[in-house]
Amino acid sequence: MTQKVCNQARRHILKGLGAATLLSPLSSLPAWAVESRRLYIDGLSFLPTDINDVKASKLDAFIADISGIDKIEQADGTINYKRTYQACINSIKQAANSVIANPDVYLQGQTGADINKARAQQQTAVFFQIQGADCVEDDGANNEWPLLDSLHQQGLRVLQLTHHYGNRYAGGALDNNGLKSLNPPLTTAGQSLIEELNRKNILIDVSHSSAQTALDTAKASRSPIVQSHGAARAIVNNARCSPDEVIRAIGDSGGVFGVFMMSFWLTNKPTPTIEDYIRQLGYIAKVGGVNSVAIANDFPLRGQENLLALDNNNSEGIKEYLPWWHRLEEQNVLGFDVEPKHVVIPEFNSIDRMSRIDDALKKARFKSTDRDRFMGENWQRVLKQVLV
Template structure:
């Protein structure tokens, strides 16, 4: 680690540690209220509003985007978050949140986590999985579309989804051999500056390793990977090398471990222990302040697997056509046939409590569990969303 990065990391972590005392929710407040601080790094607004309370979440980041299916030249399909689709979807999401003020508090700043906690509501922070939605703003000083999204409540922007765009390289970009490791583009550097200026959180999930490293270096604020897994455990293009995890931590950011089990373990039967191993790996290489919980499924769980009573052998079939199309392109990791989709113990609306219990059984101390289950997300959202 360079001296500049070390200094930067200590400064950002120091600010976060100081802020955890006040005005953030303190551990004393949690103890008095008997409610844990649970924050999910990526899910979706549920169809059933009762799921929000049942999840016991203090806050979550919600992907509110909509997509257009775009056929690639090689026959595979990419799902583009276009401006037209996403401006409609964010307005629709805002209407849902506004219609349920007893359940939701729309997150504008990080302090809304405390406000939601105090009022026994759930703070929801809007996210879009792909900067494709910012279609016409490059090299403009006003960034009109980005401003419009922010006015509607967008607080987290993911640079790309699987494949690259004019801002960034994607995790699944490929040159027919091992994959392309495309950098952050000049337009991407401009976007990073625009997001920093607007105090919006930058998400490098689905990015190429080079784009993630470039973004960590370019951003003046903490960045995150809202949902992902470690490549050291599963050698796959969608999983992140250790150097990326460390670089995110060096910005003061967090790395969220998600629920997609085929990227958590290659073992034929996934268990909650495989999830804990992912957390433990990130802690060992980047520190306990760098890891958090994510989902990438609905709050209740992966819906098709729930209908199948978590029968992974049957449920994985819906992914195989897509998986095989990328195997044909020789994208890293797709040569290994997936055997499962979910960890059955975690494909439930009670996952946060179960993860917390599993961390306790794995001898994570109480203060570390508090950080992993929500404190790390709270710190970053407070630092960036001001």
């Protein structure tokens, strides 16, 4: 059959399927129809309680934070959420069991090639991530990594170096001890960790790292690095957002920068809009290149649950964040002197966010090839390159 005839046949079948069928779950479509639509990959979310959320999200793959957490109160009264080894080995086993129990929905991602495999089988590939190398802080003696080995064997494929505050390996974005200029680097132990992560083909994530740690990591790593979820400091001047040199270094490494859904780090405007999110994507493209832009979430697949319960009332929803925000303001952490007014962009605090972002990019006149990259192809390229 010629390509022209094949395309005509496909159009005829799609017409016969009808609109109702096309709006139904993807499992009702022929495999080639699923494979021909735009790839959707989310750079950070969580395994949902309701398994139906996975299909409803239309995701072909996502990176899932499966961290187990111990709450640690710091000397200044702020809370750090430490990803201890024991908490994480328990949580990663539970996550693996959940994936195994739902083979019609999930494929646990071991290599980047699993994205296409899952897509062909009308599953969603899920790649396990831990938000902080606290879980392996006891590793590295005599260049041995038993804790990292065990987590990798259980399916760990993406490791974030730190979460807000520093650890043995890396400096955190909020580490400043009241001094705006303090910018902790990657440590000597961190250099060894980077070497081991490269050797094991584990993707390195510099989200929540200090800018200097991110720059040091880009220089030290032989493989692309990513910021799975973040935003541009040039738009919101906050310690949790990344300066241009970090965005550029990630792009130069061959990695990607996922723009997330936490609206108080996307814009300082009193009311966040779809255009604010698209502006962030465009800015990352300008600084890091179109091959560096990606989508992230940092909320559950269906959205920030408390805001959903409040019908996305940002003026009420922001109240849960303010005590933490004000403590950081007292510590003179960069950007926390600007009180936030919102948590989410209401239109994107939805299970259907990927389709809505795609539509917004089209409305903003981004090229179809760039939309392909932003919505999933950039993530797929990096995952294929690193997870082998």
